[in-house]
Amino acid sequence: QVQLVESGGGVVQPGRSLRLSCAASGFMFSSYGMHWVRQAPGKGLEWVALIWYDGSRNYYADSVKGRFTISRDNSKSTLYLQMNSLRAEDTAVYYCARARAPYSSTEHGSDPWGQGSLVTVSS
Amino acid sequence: IQLTQSPSSLSASVGDRVTITCRASQGISSYFAWYQQKPGKAPKLLIYAASTLQSGVPSRFSGSGSGTDFTLTISSLQPEDFATYYCQQLSSYPITFGQGTRLEIK
Numbered sequence: 001q002v003q004l005v006e007s008g009g010g011v012v013q014p015g016r017s018l019r020l021s022c023a024a025s026g027f028m029f030s031s032y033g034m035h036w037v038r039q040a041p042g043k044g045l046e047w048v049a050l051i052w053y054d055g056s057r058n059y060y061a062d063s064v065k066g067r068f069t070i071s072r073d074n075s076k077s078t079l080y081l082q083m084n085s086l087r088a089e090d091t092a093v094y095y096c097a098r099a100r101a102p103y104s105s106t107e108h109g110s111d112p113w114g115q116g117s118l119v120t121v122s123s
Numbered sequence: 124i125q126l127t128q129s130p131s132s133l134s135a136s137v138g139d140r141v142t143i144t145c146r147a148s149q150g151i152s153s154y155f156a157w158y159q160q161k162p163g164k165a166p167k168l169l170i171y172a173a174s175t176l177q178s179g180v181p182s183r184f185s186g187s188g189s190g191t192d193f194t195l196t197i198s199s200l201q202p203e204d205f206a207t208y209y210c211q212q213l214s215s216y217p218i219t220f221g222q223g224t225r226l227e228i229k
Contacts, residue, residue, distance in 0.1 A: 044221075045160075045209050045220040046220065047217060047220060050218065061217045100171055107213045108171040108175075109168045109170075109171040109177075110156075110168060
């Protein structure tokens with residue numbers, strides 16, 4: 001079955017870096033765009049970034065642009081989120097999610113989602 | 124593009140018909156989705172392309188709308204439907220979500 005498993009979360013000090021991974025299985029990873037979405041404790045969903053199926057295009061939320069980098073390794077079926085210059089307001093559960101439709105059709109929502117990885121930015 | 128959901132919270136009973144509205148700050152295409160999230164769980168896609176039911180989602184869920192106004196309707200609430208619902212626009216970047224509507228049992 002289709003599965004997404006995030007890892008790499010934890011507690012990190014402000015200003016430091018962290019890299020999240022999302023291991024995909026059960027589908028042709030190289031055919032799908034992938035998103036990162038986060039949710040601060042007790043708050044709503046915030047879209048973070050999108051990468052096209054072939055890595056040719058990336059898009060970011062204004063709140064993370066210049067600090068976070070989304071990337072993928074299609075040979076390993078793995079999505080990454082490199083997070084630099086972390087701030088307290090980056091504290092959240094980070095979800096990876098697959099675009100619902102393959103290739104460049106990233107406009108039709110995200111399904112499925114991983115279980116999430118908690119990142120806590122605190123001194 | 125900002126998305127404003129209403130109401131922010133809603134109390135209803137099993138069997139009720141419920142409608143949640145999402146208004147966009149500017150006109151958007153039909154690249155619009157609705158999600159359901161239960162406590163401690165990842166969101167689940169319910170509706171995409173504004174009105175297309177995702178595979179496996181019960182037919183009591185429906186979506187409609189265009190331009191700036193979109194709605195999610197649950198025709199007859201079931202106990203498992205009490206959750207938080209989010210709208211999302213994928214028409215332009217950055218992609219944005221509404222603030223959520225918490226649906227509670229009356």
